Amino acid sequence: MSSIAKQTAAGEDIRSPAAANQKVGSSEGHRAERLARRVEEGATNLASFVEGISQGEWRAPASTTDLRSIGVIVHHVASAYPVEIDLARAIASGKPVTDVTSEVVAELNARHAKEHSGVTKEAALELLRRNSDEAAAAVRAFTDEELDRAAPFSLSDGAPVTAQFVIEDHAVRHSWHHLARLRTALGR
Numbered sequence: 001m002s003s004i005a006k007q008t009a010a011g012e013d014i015r016s017p018a019a020a021n022q023k024v025g026s027s028e029g030h031r032a033e034r035l036a037r038r039v040e041e042g043a044t045n046l047a048s049f050v051e052g053i054s055q056g057e058w059r060a061p062a063s064t065t066d067l068r069s070i071g072v073i074v075h076h077v078a079s080a081y082p083v084e085i086d087l088a089r090a091i092a093s094g095k096p097v098t099d100v101t102s103e104v105v106a107e108l109n110a111r112h113a114k115e116h117s118g119v120t121k122e123a124a125l126e127l128l129r130r131n132s133d134e135a136a137a138a139v140r141a142f143t144d145e146e147l148d149r150a151a152p153f154s155l156s157d158g159a160p161v162t163a164q165f166v167i168e169d170h171a172v173r174h175s176w177h178h179l180a181r182l183r184t185a186l187g188r
Helices: 003-009 031-051 055-059 070-092 102-115 121-140 144-148 163-185
Strands: 150-153 159-162
Touching (some): 031 070, 031 121, 031 163, 055 070, 070 102, 070 121, 070 150, 070 163, 121 163
Antiparallel strands (some): 150 159
16 A cells, blocks of 8 residues: 555545645645736746837837827726726626626727826836736636536626636737737737
8 A cells, every 4th residue: 555545545635735734625725826827927927028119119009099198098908907807797797788798898998098098107107017816716616517617708798607618718818919919019
């Protein structure tokens, strides 16, 4: 009999100290933790990229079709985290989300661009770090059951989607999506 089998047969806890301290039913170290790390990774990658651009690049349009400045885009990503988490929480509670449409998002984005057209790199990066940290902490609090719960989501044409899908398609993907576009815009 292996030493692990002997320890298990004797009723010994063979988990690592970190695992042994986890609450039963905790998603810590599992799906929610992995999702939270992806949120953090995306925000960190976006921040690292932006830290290396000039003030001229900061003010440049994000693309030929999206005339918001790179700075406004970074602030937009940072500002969206709380909303993205609230949407995931609503779905996780089983509540349908019916009032978020692509038209509503476009209107919010246009208003945001006007209100934050002069945002500084320092202010946007601070907001990105703070809101992504808070978003990652919120994601870590989701249980597997909550991540698996589905409800109709208007931004997905009313399809019943899971809270995990909302987290992945919004809080995780958003920074990666815009980082890829910013790299393209600046030829990097």
